[in-house]
Amino acid sequence: MPARNHKKNPNPINQQPLADFKVGVDNVIFSVDTAQNRLLVLLVMRQQEPFLNSWSLPGTLVRQGESLEDAAYRIMAEKIKVNNLYLEQLYTFGGPNRDPREKTDSYGVRYLSVSYFALVRFEEAELIADKVAGIAWYPVKQIPQLAFDHHEIITYGHRRLKNKLEYSPVAFEVLPDTFTLNDLYQLYTTVLGENFSDYSNFRARLLKLGFLSDTGIKISRGAGRPASLYKFDAEAFAPFKDKPLVFI
Template sequence: MSGSKPRYPLADFKVGVDNVIFSVDTDQNRLLVLLVMRQQEPYRDCWCLPGTLVRQGESLEDAAYRILAEKIRVKNLYLEQLYTFGEVGRDPREAPNSYGTRYLSVSYFALVRFPEAELIADRVSGIAWYPLKQVPQLAFDHNRILEYGHRRLCNKLEYSPVAFDVLPESFTLSDLYQLYATVLGENFSDYSNFRTKLLKLGFLSDTGEKVSKGAGRPASLYRFDAEAFAPFKNKPLVFI
């Protein structure tokens, strides 16, 4: 029939999960990302984000946690689905006419504290934390995924309590400030305004305990009060 649109076959997909795993090194004021070196083609011997193809009977989130467990040991972390990347030709294994197998990447981002994250090198010859500003050209479209993940992380810190999933149960306001300053840059807020605003929101509870760090006065330890935060949940809220 003249004028009718051509009919294309349905795409056959393989689904992968790629993790953007950030760690915060507050001692050296560095935001790091975990990279691994590919052991097979395509992009053999190139750095990339930790990833995997999803197994039969496995959920996307389970695949993301599996990758985390294979690469690092950590007690406190934050994990969230980031975005789905599925542009035609994003993976060299796709057929030139794109009518063969397509490769989707459902990306996740995670945040951990550097001192608490132990790398697991089993079966991996290349695995390393890279400062965000020194990341090389990565395999596939992983530089784009990393950039997207970094923007999401900054937004999450500004508008949600993600930092408290990463910090220990008890922490000082200085610990919290250093985490924010490492990710967002030291010019995001001065410590005094940061402290005043966070305490005014009312969901940080003073434990009554203090800790000594250096030669200064002992600092109070706080806890995140999830019950006090509940009324703010799902409402626009600026933390900083």
């Protein structure tokens, strides 16, 4: 059998020069609008190239002496005012050619995006319009064409958010200190969909687990029966930490 002629790669990866990077932070800021049962994501209109006048995630390049988390909080503070939020590092997106500037930069700089995802309540979130021509909440199911790979980042963040809600107390980071069980249920149905659990089973399961404390206070909303206000007990939740399917 004749020997196969294997063509050698003229530029194997271990002979390529080391890459130079610029690091950016992009925030996937989710908002839960329980009144209309919508999960929203915050988008801004880009004011410069590349992708001038295109919708994108709020982002920035990291400054000298600035940590990644500080950059993420800086972007949050420039775009939104909110008292209760949850923020977590999501993933690093750094594939070649994810940013058009890589092709025009004479120094061959690569652009990394360290993404964060945040969760806030729609009722509490106040958008900051100063110096921002375009900023808006978009339903996750109706996202327009986005700059860069930001649609992929949102998809990744949405999947992480769903997973977090199943096993972690992330919901209590954005709820007020006291809340009704219906407030909690509405947050879950908005993110996970109404089919994840019916209210009766959800209520019975959480009360049985014992990390919700009844404050003894009841509130009236509309014509229905007064509802009890609860508080989240972090110490009582400790045995369930990181165990799957706690909430569903």
